[in-house]
Amino acid sequence: MSPSAWILAGFHPRSAAEEAALKKAKATLGFDPRVRAERLTARGAKGKRNAKSVLASLMRGAERESACWRDTDLAVLRERGASTRLTAYITELTDRLVPLFAGGSPGVRA
Numbered sequence: 107m108s109p110s111a112w113i114l115a116g117f118h119p120r121s122a123a124e125e126a127a128l129k130k131a132k133a134t135l136g137f138d139p140r141v142r143a144e145r146l147t148a149r150g151a152k153g154k155r156n157a158k159s160v161l162a163s164l165m166r167g168a169e170r171e172s173a174c175w176r177d178t179d180l181a182v183l184r185e186r187g188a189s190t191r192l193t194a195y196i197t198e199l200t201d202r203l204v205p206l207f208a209g210g211s212p213g214v215r216a
């Protein structure tokens with residue numbers, strides 16, 4: 107799954123314009139791209155189901171995209187990201203990297 111789908115998992119509208127864009131995307135797609143990102147594709151750059159196009163229609167700029175990761179609760183990312191392998195990625199980071207920074211061994215939970 108594309109990184110765009112993972113960013114979408116953390117998207118929460120921050121303005122009336124973003125709220126309107128999300129409403130339009132839901133109507134165009136027939137589903138909420140934040141919770142059903144697995145239905146998006148990487149094919150057809152201008153296609154209505156292209157993940158990058160959907161992302162661009164909702165927000166602009168790397169800083170706004172970063173906020174989707176930074177400001178969204180991990181529980182929300184895990185829930186929305188189950189079908190796009192985001193949940194598996196977060197779990198792997200938690201299991202392998204967090205223990206390294208905490209002074210433990212990778213794969214061994216304290």
